[in-house]
Amino acid sequence: MNMLEVRHLKVWDQKSHNVIIHNSSFQLKAGQCLAIVGESGSGKSVTCRSLMRLNKPGIQQSGEIVFKGEYLNQLSDKEMRKRRGRNIGMILQNGMRAFDPSSVVGVHCKETLREHFGWSKSEIEEKMTKAMERVLLKHPMELLNKYPYQLSGGMLQRLMIALALVLSPDIIIADEPTTALDTISQFEVVEQLMGLRESTGCSMLFVSHDLGVVQKIADEVLVMRHGEIVESGTTQAVFSEAQHPYTRYLVSTRRELGANFNMMMQEDNMC
Numbered sequence: 001m002n003m004l005e006v007r008h009l010k011v012w013d014q015k016s017h018n019v020i021i022h023n024s025s026f027q028l029k030a031g032q033c034l035a036i037v038g039e040s041g042s043g044k045s046v047t048c049r050s051l052m053r054l055n056k057p058g059i060q061q062s063g064e065i066v067f068k069g070e071y072l073n074q075l076s077d078k079e080m081r082k083r084r085g086r087n088i089g090m091i092l093q094n095g096m097r098a099f100d101p102s103s104v105v106g107v108h109c110k111e112t113l114r115e116h117f118g119w120s121k122s123e124i125e126e127k128m129t130k131a132m133e134r135v136l137l138k139h140p141m142e143l144l145n146k147y148p149y150q151l152s153g154g155m156l157q158r159l160m161i162a163l164a165l166v167l168s169p170d171i172i173i174a175d176e177p178t179t180a181l182d183t184i185s186q187f188e189v190v191e192q193l194m195g196l197r198e199s200t201g202c203s204m205l206f207v208s209h210d211l212g213v214v215q216k217i218a219d220e221v222l223v224m225r226h227g228e229i230v231e232s233g234t235t236q237a238v239f240s241e242a243q244h245p246y247t248r249y250l251v252s253t254r255r256e257l258g259a260n261f262n263m264m265m266q267e268d269n270m271c
């Protein structure tokens with residue numbers, strides 16, 4: 001069963017008439033993880049924002065976005081707001097941007113949960129505390145009273161994952177959730193995202209530059225270039241028998257990087 005179906009998505013800049021996404025069609029199956037890979041500027045983030053109808057003013061879109069049989073592209077703004085967070089959650093690259101810098105992070109969590117579920121303060125605190133402990137955030141109540149700038153990037157990502165655990169949306173869109181993190185935090189956040197999928201059974205759209213992580217987490221892959229999907233298929237097929245020259249280039253670059261990394265490790269051991 002498809003959780004999300006995107007049909008003929010076209011996105012353009014109204015002012016310059018520059019077409020950003022030409023004609024994208026793809027499906028996200030229930031419980032599966034679909035990764036979008038491709039070079040910088042190929043349209044991965046714009047695709048994600050289009051699904052949520054969160055593109056900047058002046059960016060127009062057409063085509064159908066069907067979520068569990070419902071045409072999101074036909075909903076009013078008010079109805080669309082209700083779907084965000086509750087049905088389709090987003091975990092962004094930069095945790096700092098996801099939270100209001102002028103409030104402690106607990107305010108964002110409480111407002112989001114009250115809006116969607118109408119829970120009391122104590123219910124929210126109880127559920128957030130449990131979820132934060134699950135993503136290994138210590139002293140949850142203290143942490144909720146901190147401003148975003150007082151927390152590290154990895155902590156903010158884990159806090160977003162904890163909020164997603166409580167909201168339990170059908171789909172999580174994770175747009176380069178590990179790019180801004182150091183290697184250890186990247187590993188932890190990927191583990192937590194996998195845990196989130198396991199415990200909520202959500203489907204995931206996962207944008208990443210890191211093909212190693214994609215190979216670990218995704219069931220299927222879309223390869224984007226210049227606003228077009230140039231290849232798609234199961235992760236196994238795309239990595240082992242890529243058809244498009246650009247995909248082959250991406251995969252070989254990863255192999256080269258991997259080989260260099262191993263060589264560096266060996267040199268390090270010899271010293």
Ligand SMILES: Nc1ncnc2c1ncn2[C@@H]1O[C@H](COP(=O)(O)OP(=O)(O)OP(=O)(O)O)[C@@H](O)[C@H]1O
Nearest residue numbers: 013020038039040041042043044045046047056059
């Ligand atoms: N608000 C905007 N106005 C005009 N053009 C935009 C806007 N946002 C994005 N674009 C253009 O859309 C194209 C795709 O951008 P997008 O951010 O989706 O790329 P990306 O594949 O996510 O890149 P990256 O990996 O660097 O995040 C780029 O050429 C960008 O210049």
